[in-house]
Amino acid sequence: MNSPFRLSIAIPVHNEAAVLPELLRRTRAVLDELPGGPHEFVFVDDGSTDSTLATLERAAQQDPRILVISLSRNFGHQAALTAAIDYATGDAVVVMDGDLQDLPEVIPEFVRRHDEGYDVVYAQRTQRKEPWPLRMCYFLFYRMMAKLSDVQLPLEAGDFGLMSRRVVNQLRRMPEHHRYLRGLRSWVGFRQIGVPVERGKRPAGKSKYGFLGLLKLAADGIFAFSIVPIRAAALIGAGVVFLCVIYALYAVYAKLFLRVSPQGFTALIVAVTFLSGMLLFFLGVIGEYIGRIYEETKGRPPYVIKRLTGAMATEDGTAAVNSRRWNHATEREFLR
Numbered sequence: 263m264n265s266p267f268r269l270s271i272a273i274p275v276h277n278e279a280a281v282l283p284e285l286l287r288r289t290r291a292v293l294d295e296l297p298g299g300p301h302e303f304v305f306v307d308d309g310s311t312d313s314t315l316a317t318l319e320r321a322a323q324q325d326p327r328i329l330v331i332s333l334s335r336n337f338g339h340q341a342a343l344t345a346a347i348d349y350a351t352g353d354a355v356v357v358m359d360g361d362l363q364d365l366p367e368v369i370p371e372f373v374r375r376h377d378e379g380y381d382v383v384y385a386q387r388t389q390r391k392e393p394w395p396l397r398m399c400y401f402l403f404y405r406m407m408a409k410l411s412d413v414q415l416p417l418e419a420g421d422f423g424l425m426s427r428r429v430v431n432q433l434r435r436m437p438e439h440h441r442y443l444r445g446l447r448s449w450v451g452f453r454q455i456g457v458p459v460e461r462g463k464r465p466a467g468k469s470k471y472g473f474l475g476l477l478k479l480a481a482d483g484i485f486a487f488s489i490v491p492i493r494a495a496a497l498i499g500a501g502v503v504f505l506c507v508i509y510a511l512y513a514v515y516a517k518l519f520l521r522v523s524p525q526g527f528t529a530l531i532v533a534v535t536f537l538s539g540m541l542l543f544f545l546g547v548i549g550e551y552i553g554r555i556y557e558e559t560k561g562r563p564p565y566v567i568k569r570l571t572g573a574m575a576t577e578d579g580t581a582a583v584n585s586r587r588w589n590h591a592t593e594r595e596f597l598r
Contacts, residue, residue, distance in 0.1 A: 272343065
């Protein structure tokens with residue numbers, strides 16, 4: 263007989279004490295209505311400085327379905343998501359943010375699509391509640407990523423979505439330090455479908471993604487899934503060389519046949535300044551790729567766990583770093 267379907271909900275949180283009571287109430291109500299089980303919550307506290315961790319640990323003591331992972335410091339949203347996925351044990355994993363902009367009430371629709379045979383069911387955000395300049399940035403970013411990426415990335419799709427166990431196992435094998443999980447999810451493949459979901463309004467607190475955080479996430483997506491910036495340097499360089507050859511031929515023709523020498527000191531200064539700026543810009547692009555290679559070669563884990571609380575925790579509330587992470591070493595051991 264097949265065992266009952268089990269769902270894991272993976273939620274990273276950082277300073278979300280004001281939102282947690284409502285988040286717990288609504289997500290519990292959703293899980294209570296789902297067939298199968300026992301389902302589970304995997305909360306990852308990403309170095310919160312308010313009462314977030316204390317609230318989660320109290321909830322874990324009252325509800326055996328809750329596992330709380332406390333990281334040793336703030337490692338960032340994508341690292342916290344990675345930790346949540348690593349410790350989820352369900353047949354499928356729903357990834358969502360802890361600010362209630364990802365609506366828990368959509369989860370049954372994700373499960374229904376999963377039952378139809380889809381391995382990835384992602385939310386395509388509609389009717390965002392952010393200010394219009396930020397909405398415009400999101401609009402441009404997703405379309406730029408779709409054009410630049412070597413992988414087909416869906417438009418308006420964030421991290422909120424459901425992944426089957428085989429997709430999760432593949433994600434756990436990926437050792438990247440700079441992670442862009444929504445891109446990795448697309449790279450894995452299998453059957454994927456989007457579900458239009460209205461983007462909720464944050465009921466309390468403020469977003470932890472400032473302008474620089476969003477810029478870093480965008481850079482992670484671009485540099486992890488595209489080498490177009492480096493190719494652009496080569497194309498622009500080739501174009502400049504072509505224009506210089508045309509201008510040199512014109513200068514020779516003007517001197518020999520028209521008896522004039524091309525003038526333009528100001529144009530020369532502008533051209534030199536422009537090309538110097540372009541060189542520095544693309545040196546920065548190349549440096550970004552090299553810096554990411556350097557980060558990967560160090561082999562540091564994407565997160566460090568301070569304490570586990572819940573049914574899966576050890577007696578002393580600790581866990582080894584990446585103790586359940588599926589990597590190439592554990593794969594070799596498994597196949598041995």
